[in-house]
Amino acid sequence: MSEKVSKKTVRVNKPTHDLARYSCPYCLDTFDSFEAIKSHIIDKHKAEPLPEPEGTIHLTINGQKYRFQVEPDWTLHYLIHDRLGFTGTKLMCDRGACGSCTVIMNGRPILSCMTLAIECNGKQIETVEGIAASGHPLVEAYVKHHCMQCGYCTPGFVVTAKALLDRNLNPTEQEIREALGGNLCRCGTYPQHPKAILEAAQTLREAK
């Protein structure tokens, strides 16, 4: 006579029909529960049980988490400006010559019009909107020193300058000019920028 072994009974919605059972997309084995198939995929196939659609990327933009499904040919600029509506980041030359599309990605200023969105999975991005919302002293310094005329290139400059100040709180005028050498301004506001950046740098140093 066998010992009675108590079994824990787990009530499940047992599929009543073959087609309703969970079928593994890799090996076609079938399972009775969603939990079971998930465990199987992780253990047997070492894969993500709920794969995201192709082209899914995760970004953190200005401190907020986003998930997008992107076409392979979308630039990061297109994603930010056209899909997300952060229109501060501008398109001017459309080939990496003007700096108007600059955003900060994982701490570095990059040209969003020359960066594919699909390559940005997992990155942290700061746009000019985020920099302004955080009350960075650069923005007010830019206003005070009239670093804008038409204003189209201004966000690109603000972002580039912020990236500079993130790594160097005491830049010389020459270092500022080097940092801004990749930003075009047709209105020619250039002489005003070093003044604003030096002032913002001082504000930041004093705040420390």
Next chain:
Amino acid sequence: MDRLFEEMPSNPMEHDRYIPETFREIGKRGVRRIDGYRKASGQAVYTRDIQLPGMLYARFLTSPYPNAKIRSMNTGKAEALYGVRAVLRYDDPEIRGKKITSTQGSEEEVLSEYAYFQGQPLGAVVVADTEDIAAQALGLIEVDWEERPFVLDQVEALETGAALARPQWSSAPKGTIMEDWAPPSELSNQMPVSFGFGPVLHFGDIDKGFGEAEVVVEFTARRHYHGCPDAEMLSGITRWEGECVELWLHHQHPYEHKWTMHEWFGIPMNHIKIHSPYNGAMFGGWNWMDYSMIPQYVSALMAKRTGRPVKWIFSRRDDFTFGQMDVMTSDYRVGARRDGTITAVRIKSIYANCSFEGASHILENTRIPNIYSETMLAQVNKGPTMAIRCEQSPPCFCLSQVFNHVAAELGMDPADVALINDGAEGKNMEELAEFKRSHGFPDRDSLRECVEAGKKSIGWDRKWHAPGARKLPNGRMHGMGFIWSQEWDDTRGAGSAGLMIQADGTVNIIALRSDIGLNAETAYCQIVAEELGMRAEDVFFRQQDDVYLPLMTPDGSCNLTTNGYVMKKIAKLAKQKLLELATTPSHLIERDIPAAFPGLKPADLDVKDSFVYVRADPSNRKSVKDVVKDLKGSVILPREYAAIQNTSHEPVYVWAWHRQGRFGLEPGRHRLCRQAHFCEIEVDTETGEIEITRVVNANDVGKAISPEAVEGQQYGGTYMGIGRNHSEEYVWDGPTGVILNGNLLDYKFATIHEVGSVDTIIIETGLGYGPYGSIGVGEDVGTITSYLLHSAVYNAIGKWVDDAPITPDKVLKALGKA
């Protein structure tokens, strides 16, 4: 009311007679830019940023050839591409053969089948869900082109046997506008001159002038094609809402689109709404092209057909379709006496696509008595040229060439030659002083003040030397440059605006204008604040939307002066209304409300710092807010103050119109303000490269309303001006007529490194025709500093490079090294 208007200047010849002794807001530094935060934070919205629900994108087909005709076109594959919603073809029954009017006075084909420059928009427009799909569809359009011979140079274009740039004109049907351009009996590229004094300007007696000369110089100078695509790529949106239409315009003349939409579609103007969002750099250019309104027509037509808003867009390459109207080859013969007086100037110029009178500054701001200028104009297979900051480029080019060569020939300081020849229309400075006296202008010598201040700033007396005489320790040749001319603005145009004081005492200026970043709107707030007695921060101007009153909209430098007078008028009218309100009790049906200042008359009061006060006792004052606040209260319960506007008294709302002169000069109205610019350069004689280490700008703006705005134009004008003679040039491939550098990598705007340092000097002589004796500056520096480099290069290497832009190859050639 009549007396008020009597006080306002309406005679364009006279100086503003109503200038306060002291200013509170005008000329003040540190007034916060009202567009600054929006632009620095990325929140300012441009047409390119705007997306409407369901919006489609329209792209134009462009010509791959410089001179061609469409024989036939197959758009089947483009139409079949997923996401393409419509394709408009040149032979569409609604547009074929149709001429639509532009407000420049021309009649344009919507989509031509003739191309006369490579990159010309024509033939077809694709309307699709996305920009990318539209671009892809363009590539699927199959065209059978008839290629034709082409000509790229204006001198060549006028030679016998030259290819015809626009051969279709030779078969122009009678009675069309094209008949004016090419007389049917001749086949020629020559066109009537566009602007100025006609094909010949003869002032004085040119032969007599050469007879009096002790030295004569002759030389040729060429200015090559350059331009300015806007920072923001061109686009515009049309949206229909039933029988009403709404436009978003990246255009310097937004209000004119109300007229054109009315003309084109038969809609009454009162059904049309326009928006003028911020504009990413506009310097004339596109906005002066006859064709510039046509894309909006296309977007309106296609929006109607598709039932969705349509945004037409130009790619960056598409934007390279036009250039500055100073493409010229000019031959000079100049006579002078050894004491520096120039006795005769003879210029013969051939322009491409658009001309201006190159001798106009020599006539308008010198006392040179004898001038003979011949202008010819030829059509070539390059994009149209028109004013890009600005049409005064040829006069600046010609004046600087003349003065540079004379000064060099005589071994004189070029600034001295300038001062010796300063004047106007043959009149010398004594005669000009008499003009100033009789027209109410202060007796000041504008050029002398600019020159003295500029020389001091750059250290001219210490640094200027004989040509080619100073080699620097780094091996380069040191050079000093100088240029001068009038400070122009034309002070012309008409504008209207309204003003309203809100229930909280803040003031709105009410008008539509397009913004191109000069800080003009802040300056207008300063004028209103000054004349009304408000603090500048209590006055605001939001100009992006259609409020039915249009101010003079950016074109040339005329705006601040014309619009400034409108601001003066509305401020004075508002003050009058405000003081009447302050002294008038309200008799409402159920309530009597005493005046804020009972028993007094408006003449007993004044306004200062946003307070209304009693003149005899300034401590007796009430804020403007307290004077205008609504006292009716809510409908049910009486309350001292309610948010409802205009229930206890009529709104404090006024409006005014002002018209100021006409384009150019009224006869006898002399240009009195001057500008002088200096530079310091180093020339590398091995590479031919020029480094511009210092530029000093001295501009007599008459009166600076916003000093920071003036400086912005001096800084910006320097970079744009220098860049346009240093690194900017459109380059065509000779054999194919294709533009090789239609992008911002290969067409080089100045970067921050282009100029070492820029000094700005604001001279205020009050010699302008605008309010407070002001005159414009927006165009001046950007135009004139281009030609600063010619005298500097000569001073550095002792050789002339008269052609512009001064690229390294030209320097090396002048040195005999290439």
